[in-house]
Amino acid sequence: MAHNEKPLMLESEEFADWKIQMYLHLITMDDEIMTILKEGPIKIEKEKSEWTAKDRRRNNLDNHCMRHIFKSLDRNTFGKVRECKTGKEVWEKLIQLFEGSEQIKENQKEQKALMAAESKGKLADSVSDDSLSRDSDHKVDTCFTAKKESEVFDLSFDDFTRDDLIVALNDMVIKYRKLSESLNQTISKSKSRQKFGRDIIASGQPIADGHIT
Known part of the structure; x- marks a missing residue:
């Protein structure tokens, strides 16, 4: 043998x-x-x-x-x-x-491969979500900016001159003054009525059909 x-x-x-x-x-x-x-x-x-x-x-x-x-x-x-x-x-x-x-060892290799694949999947989802979020934010910002631009003066417009700005500001001042005067008149009328009422009460005179007798 x-x-x-x-x-x-x-x-x-x-x-x-x-x-x-x-x-x-x-x-x-x-x-x-x-x-x-x-x-x-x-x-x-x-x-x-x-x-x-x-x-x-x-x-x-x-x-x-x-x-x-x-x-x-x-x-x-x-x-x-x-x-x-x-x-x-x-x-x-x-x-x-x-x-x-x-x-x-083979099981560990398979586990690492699965973890790597899962990690890549999460990264891809994160990138996708981030892109969608940026796109959404951009759309919101664009809409918001467009809305604001429709309500204010576009100073970047080529035809908008310094004189146009002065005229616009003067219009705003005039409107503000009118509103202020109207408010002051309303306040004055209210104060006058309050004073009139206090004077009537103090005099003790009767009131008939809205007139002092």
């Missing part, structure tokens, strides 16, 4: 390739190693004194399997599996260590 080919050294980044090549390396040593990896060491169902050379070889297959696997491991990885008692335990422990880690 000589097998002089050196097994491939295990590298964590290339575990999938190592597993295939190591599996082929082991089963080419002996067909029954396939069974050992799946079910554990072969049990010889007879007294040890009755074992034949084939029985001793079969009984020792598990040790050969472990030795070849151990030879492919670095010191750090060997420290994680050296307590295993059978080739099957070593094989399954390595799969758990490396394929489990690979699955975790």
